[in-house]
Amino acid sequence: xxxxxxxxxxxxxxxxxxxGVRTVTLNRPHRKNAMTWxxxxxxxxVLRDTAGDRSVxxxxxxxxxxxxxxxxxxxxxxARHPMDKLRIFTDLALQLHELPIPTVAKxxxxxxxxxxxxxxxxxxxxxxxxxxFAQIFARRGLSVDLGGSWLLxxxxxxxxxxxxxxxxxxxxxxxxxxLGLVTWVVAAAEIDAFTAELADRLAAGPPVALAQTKALxxxxxxxTLREALAGEARAQGVNFATADAxxxxxxxxxxxxxxxxxxxxxxxxxxxxxxx
Numbered sequence: 001x002x003x004x005x006x007x008x009x010x011x012x013x014x015x016x017x018x019x020g021v022r023t024v025t026l027n028r029p030h031r032k033n034a035m036t037w038x039x040x041x042x043x044x045x046v047l048r049d050t051a052g053d054r055s056v057x058x059x060x061x062x063x064x065x066x067x068x069x070x071x072x073x074x075x076x077x078x079a080r081h082p083m084d085k086l087r088i089f090t091d092l093a094l095q096l097h098e099l100p101i102p103t104v105a106k107x108x109x110x111x112x113x114x115x116x117x118x119x120x121x122x123x124x125x126x127x128x129x130x131x132x133f134a135q136i137f138a139r140r141g142l143s144v145d146l147g148g149s150w151l152l153x154x155x156x157x158x159x160x161x162x163x164x165x166x167x168x169x170x171x172x173x174x175x176x177x178x179l180g181l182v183t184w185v186v187a188a189a190e191i192d193a194f195t196a197e198l199a200d201r202l203a204a205g206p207p208v209a210l211a212q213t214k215a216l217x218x219x220x221x222x223x224t225l226r227e228a229l230a231g232e233a234r235a236q237g238v239n240f241a242t243a244d245a246x247x248x249x250x251x252x253x254x255x256x257x258x259x260x261x262x263x264x265x266x267x268x269x270x271x272x273x274x275x276x
Contacts, residue, residue: 108127
């Protein structure tokens with residue numbers, strides 16, 4: 001693919017659904033998918049809608065034209081107050097972090113500034129060997145945003161986070177993987193198939209259990225052991241009230257793949273089981 005400008009009228013954010021997997025593609029390849037404020041707002045809306053759509057069981061976030069995202073496009077004029085713009089960042093970062101389904105960033109080319117933190121906000125990151133990453137903010141006279149100040153120390157430790165943010169060094173995919181900032185490095189010719197299979201595996205998982213596991217892991221970094229154990233106990237109580245736990249046992253006994261739905265299995269007050 002080239003970095004040619006998309007055809008006139010083509011959306012700058014593409015959303016496609018397939019078998020429980022929603023793929024969101026940043027579509028400004030002529031600007032390496034630099035995000036306008038309209039795109040940030042649109043992405044926030046998509047995440048909000050996704051959180052309430054039970055048919056979506058996994059999300060893939062990627063970019064068109066051989067790049068992931070080169071951050072915010074500050075060349076596009078916008079007269080609103082900077083604090084209003086930053087509220088968009090705040091809302092979007094929280095929506096991505098708290099989305100109750102697994103999320104995967106598929107990174108080709110550059111992921112810099114807010115673009116890299118957008119990828120880090122996903123649960124898993126798949127990148128090609130050609131991918132390049134940078135916390136570029138210091139080079140622009142800015143400080144870290146879109147959750148980078150929270151994400152980086154938890155992923156790589158405080159000193160490495162300071163190195164990445166204060167020096168704004170460019171990191172290749174191999175180094176990012178070694179630091180724990182990329183989950184897999186996959187050849188460019190294979191990344192589409194790899195990510196599709198990964199998303200399908202996540203979408204086939206037990207949705208209630210995966211949502212709770214994601215929340216427990218996110219919260220665990222700031223919890224005491226006692227708090228984490230209490231959270232796990234509450235989550236398991238919910239899991240046992242779904243049809244997925246007995247389905248897992250039945251599938252194991254029947255030597256077949258489980259069919260997870262997340263359906264509630266306890267009868268409501270009327271005595272009949274909920275249908276979905």
